Amino acid sequence: MPKVTEQYRVARRQEIADAALRAFRRKGFHATSMAEIIAESGLSAGAIYGHYPSKESLVVDVASRIVDARIADIEKLATLDPMPPPPALPRTIVTAMQHELGAPGIMLQMWGEGVTDPAIRELAASVVHRLRATMGRYVSLWQQRTHGLDPAEADALGAEQSVLVVAAVQSYIVQTSLIPGFDGDAYLRVQEKYLPR
Structure with missing residues (x-):
């Protein structure tokens, strides 16, 4: 019997994750059953x-894959010259x-499930910490390049301001999910205007 390679396993996990995401888009996380994910994937239950x-x-x-992709987006922006200002990050992430x-x-x-499910709660907390760390590094680098701050001062500002940037994204997700007629573009324009530079 041929040996299954790690590359094959990674590709198969990606295929399953993509099928699950399609199913979650249609019905949401809680209402989607494993049977529906199996049917969406076209694979066997085994x-x-x-x-x-x-x-x-x-x-x-x-969820980890989604966050990894957003972190990669932010890290890619950090390679640009000039870097977009930090208030542009919420729009980049939510778009x-x-x-x-x-x-x-x-x-x-998912956050709602985290209230009662320890594994989901741990994931949600790690997502917040990872996003704050990535945004903090971004803000620090931007402050050094744009305003000539020394690294220690820039790192301190990055740690403070990353909390606001993550909160702006979280607030967008909550409001666009719960408020009928929520004007996401207007919300992001306000964030871009008032988040610190």
């Missing part, structure tokens, strides 16, 4: 459960998230 023992483990992996998820309400559902 193939799915061989990679993900539960829906929760699949949700954790899908990419909407493209990937269809609607960011899936993230809000």
